[in-house]
Amino acid sequence: MFYPEWLRVRTTLKVLAIVFGCLFAIAALLRIAFNGQISGTYSWVDQEMNKPGVRVTHERQSDGSMRTTIDDRSRGDHIVIVDRGWQGKTITITGPDVTVSRSHNVQIGSVGVHATRVSPTSNEVQVTTDEPVSARYLLLFASFVALIVATVLAGPLAKENTNHLEIAWTKAIGRERMALGLFGVDALAMLASMALTVIFLVLCTALFEIPHVVVDSATLPVLALTVFLPFAWYALLTACSSSLKRGLGAVIGLGWLAALVVPPIGQALAIAGNPLLHAAGVALSYVSLLDPLVYMHFSGSAAPGDSTATFGDTFSLLASPPLLRAAILLALTVIYSSLSLLQWRRLEA
Amino acid sequence: MPVVLTVDPRSGVPIYQQIVEQVKRSTALGVLQSGEQLPTVKQLALDLTINPNTVARAYRDLERDGVIETSPGRGSFVKGDGVSSTRAAASDVTRRAMEGAVREAKAMGLTRADVRDVVDAVLDRWFSEER
Amino acid sequence: MNIAISHLSKKYGSQAAVDDLSVEIPAGTIFGLLGPNGAGKTTTFKCMLGLARANAGSVTFAGKPLVPALFEAIVYIPERDVLYDWMRVHELVEMNRRAFKRFDASRAYDLLKTFGIDPRKRARSLSKGMKTAVAVGIAFARQADLLVLDEPTSGLDPVNQRHVLNLMVNEAARGATVLFSSHQIGQVERAAERIAVLDRGRLVLEGAIDDLKSGRKIVEAIFPNESYSLNGIAADARVGRVDRSGRIVRIMVLDGPNEIAQKLEAAGGTGVRIIDLNLEDIFLYAVAPASATADVVEGS
Numbered sequence: 170m171f172y173p174e175w176l177r178v179r180t181t182l183k184v185l186a187i188v189f190g191c192l193f194a195i196a197a198l199l200r201i202a203f204n205g206q207i208s209g210t211y212s213w214v215d216q217e218m219n220k221p222g223v224r225v226t227h228e229r230q231s232d233g234s235m236r237t238t239i240d241d242r243s244r245g246d247h248i249v250i251v252d253r254g255w256q257g258k259t260i261t262i263t264g265p266d267v268t269v270s271r272s273h274n275v276q277i278g279s280v281g282v283h284a285t286r287v288s289p290t291s292n293e294v295q296v297t298t299d300e301p302v303s304a305r306y307l308l309l310f311a312s313f314v315a316l317i318v319a320t321v322l323a324g325p326l327a328k329e330n331t332n333h334l335e336i337a338w339t340k341a342i343g344r345e346r347m348a349l350g351l352f353g354v355d356a357l358a359m360l361a362s363m364a365l366t367v368i369f370l371v372l373c374t375a376l377f378e379i380p381h382v383v384v385d386s387a388t389l390p391v392l393a394l395t396v397f398l399p400f401a402w403y404a405l406l407t408a409c410s411s412s413l414k415r416g417l418g419a420v421i422g423l424g425w426l427a428a429l430v431v432p433p434i435g436q437a438l439a440i441a442g443n444p445l446l447h448a449a450g451v452a453l454s455y456v457s458l459l460d461p462l463v464y465m466h467f468s469g470s471a472a473p474g475d476s477t478a479t480f481g482d483t484f485s486l487l488a489s490p491p492l493l494r495a496a497i498l499l500a501l502t503v504i505y506s507s508l509s510l511l512q513w514r515r516l517e518a
Numbered sequence: 519m520p521v522v523l524t525v526d527p528r529s530g531v532p533i534y535q536q537i538v539e540q541v542k543r544s545t546a547l548g549v550l551q552s553g554e555q556l557p558t559v560k561q562l563a564l565d566l567t568i569n570p571n572t573v574a575r576a577y578r579d580l581e582r583d584g585v586i587e588t589s590p591g592r593g594s595f596v597k598g599d600g601v602s603s604t605r606a607a608a609s610d611v612t613r614r615a616m617e618g619a620v621r622e623a624k625a626m627g628l629t630r631a632d633v634r635d636v637v638d639a640v641l642d643r644w645f646s647e648e649r
Numbered sequence: 650m651n652i653a654i655s656h657l658s659k660k661y662g663s664q665a666a667v668d669d670l671s672v673e674i675p676a677g678t679i680f681g682l683l684g685p686n687g688a689g690k691t692t693t694f695k696c697m698l699g700l701a702r703a704n705a706g707s708v709t710f711a712g713k714p715l716v717p718a719l720f721e722a723i724v725y726i727p728e729r730d731v732l733y734d735w736m737r738v739h740e741l742v743e744m745n746r747r748a749f750k751r752f753d754a755s756r757a758y759d760l761l762k763t764f765g766i767d768p769r770k771r772a773r774s775l776s777k778g779m780k781t782a783v784a785v786g787i788a789f790a791r792q793a794d795l796l797v798l799d800e801p802t803s804g805l806d807p808v809n810q811r812h813v814l815n816l817m818v819n820e821a822a823r824g825a826t827v828l829f830s831s832h833q834i835g836q837v838e839r840a841a842e843r844i845a846v847l848d849r850g851r852l853v854l855e856g857a858i859d860d861l862k863s864g865r866k867i868v869e870a871i872f873p874n875e876s877y878s879l880n881g882i883a884a885d886a887r888v889g890r891v892d893r894s895g896r897i898v899r900i901m902v903l904d905g906p907n908e909i910a911q912k913l914e915a916a917g918g919t920g921v922r923i924i925d926l927n928l929e930d931i932f933l934y935a936v937a938p939a940s941a942t943a944d945v946v947e948g949s
Contacts, residue, residue: 518700530925
């Protein structure tokens with residue numbers, strides 16, 4: 170019944186898979202090309218190893234890992250590197266040169282490193298390369314890809330309006346079911362593109378070392394947020410175009426432009442001294458609440474008024490927890506979709 | 519199926535009438551033998567690319583005029599009455615042709631006697647052995 | 650299924666595209682809708698099928714109003730090309746196979762072959778005639794009860810036009826209703842049983858072709874001199890139009906030509922003859938009486 174839309178979706182996902190395939194191939198080539206080299210962050214380890222007066226020992230352990238010890242007597246630094254191959258490295262640094270600031274940013278001499286464990290009493294820090302990655306970063310990237318897919322697939326009603334209504338509206342299902350079916354197919358496409366992206370990222374990571382994705386209690390709200398963002402964006406573009414018989418491209422272009430430009434302009438004007446500009450800024454800021462893109466950011470601590478929020482000063486709504494923002498995006502999706510249906514119901518071929 | 523019918527849809531004569539005329543003429547000339555089967559309504563409609571109901575109407579008229587008979591499930595057949603029905607059909611066709619000629623003649627001002635003379639002259643020409 | 654159109658009206662702005670149209674299309678018949686360009690034929694189809702909203706009136710199918718489920722049994726071929734031009738022909742067939750239960754895909758491919766269409770081609774690479782052929786091939790594989798065809802032979806060469814007519818006759822023979830509009834009067838004359846003529850949104854003529862041809866004739870008479878009286882013949886309700894040219898009078902009769910002929914003779918006319926009209930003549934008289942007169946005189 171929605172076969173043409175399935176075909177469109179299939180083509181889009183095929184292109185996405187090919188792009189990911191190429192990128193993965195490039196990553197694999199890089200992996201092979203740079204096999205064995207220690208990654209850049211740890212070039213300082215190289216430096217240490219090659220300093221004069223430093224004693225370096227290598228011992229193969231019984232579990233197959235390589236234990237390297239670097240002793241810098243002159244400075245009193247002691248570095249132990251356990252290389253578990255694909256399972257990553259653990260580097261333990263002890264010594265007076267180590268200074269630890271908050272959030273585990275460590276200074277070792279002139280080098281800054283992010284540590285996973287710090288024991289200030291013994292001036293010991295531990296760094297692991299198989300650091301866990303929070304799932305939300307993967308989801309963020311997936312959401313971005315889904316936004317692109319949403320843009321490609323948006324406005325299915327407008328596409329029918331250009332010349333195909335005699336086919337779309339003479340099927341054994343009514344207009345509403347037809348529209349909802351198209352939306353459903355596209356929603357599945359967006360979800361599939363997110364899944365493809367996550368798989369791609371995990372596979373790329375796995376080229377270098379074992380992937381460690383952390384899924385915690387914060388993941389689910391972020392998942393909701395990252396899924397409903399492209400849905401809401403798709404629904405907005407569709408609502409703006411479902412009465413049009415041509416000009417879908419212009420709507421999409423202008424939509425992106427407005428969505429990216431209006432919120433910052435509104436914020437800038439809202440703090441202007443001139444009362445007219447201020448009023449305009451406030452008005453634009455309220456309009457920005459309709460823009461799904463403003464809801465996407467990580468306010469880690471999720472406290473209202475958090476400075477990481479873009480409009481934290483103006484709208485606590487935008488600084489609210491991910492789950493609430495996801496709910497707003499879901500509501501926007503439903504509202505925009507309903508507007509699309511209402512318009513299509515009234516349209517004439 | 520040696521039923522060769524041609525219809526002219528652009529003629530002012532309704533198509534069903536043309537079919538009726540042609541079937542009658544064919545039976546009179548012996549092209550259609552008695553007992554011979556006519557094509558089905560659907561088949562004739564497809565062959566001539568004309569409306570099936572038009573064919574149906576023609577067949578109904580032919581049946582009413584006693585030229586064909588239709589048995590459901592078996593088809594339509596030329597009625598086998600022998601000489602008399604063929605003759606009746608032939609007379610029918612001839613009279614229709616003559617109607618037009620006589621009307622024209624009258625319209626042009628000829629009298630009954632004038633027309634009679636013309637008819638005799640034509641008969642002499644074609645039926646010379648019966649003089 | 651039959652179609653009953655009742656007082657259908659549709660305006661675009663202040664222009665009435667369809668004006669109080671009432672006509673019944675009986676089931677199982679082939680019905681031709683004729684009319685000059687802009688007469689309202691396409692608008693009638695759109696209002697009938699829910700593609701446009703009528704301002705007044707109703708349309709029922711077998712007594713019931715239009716619901717989406719009815720489209721299992723109704724197929725529409727619009728006048729303009731509405732195929733998804735990025736799709737291949739076999740994908741269009743597949744789309745119909747999935748959307749309609751009664752669709753017969755193998756018949757569709759047979760029909761497409763008859764029209765010489767390669768199913769692997771994309772719709773946008775087809776000529777106008779081939780696009781029509783694709784639409785026709787798919788539509789006639791739908792096993793529909795009602796076919797609504799807007800200029801189904803446009804762009805086709807004469808051989809394929811005959812194919813389409815044959816397909817229509819075949820559908821009627823299996824009991825379907827075929828409603829089609831065409832500018833080709835000859836095609837309508839062959840295939841249709843009944844017609845309706847629209848002009849500027851209004852119904853100006855309706856009836857069975859055979860009945861129209863039997864009733865509508867031109868009765869011609871010659872009078873002895875130019876000053877003759879028709880004794881009120883022109884007032885007869887069955888008289889459509891009277892043309893006097895010198896001593897010759899030609900009366901376009903709607904019905905009862907023989908009686909009118911007798912009246913003319915009684916009024917002193919000679920050389921009275923009755924001239925047949927074909928559908929084109931009848932149509933032209935209905936929509937453009939002035940131009941029709943000259944043609945008929947020369948044609949007969």
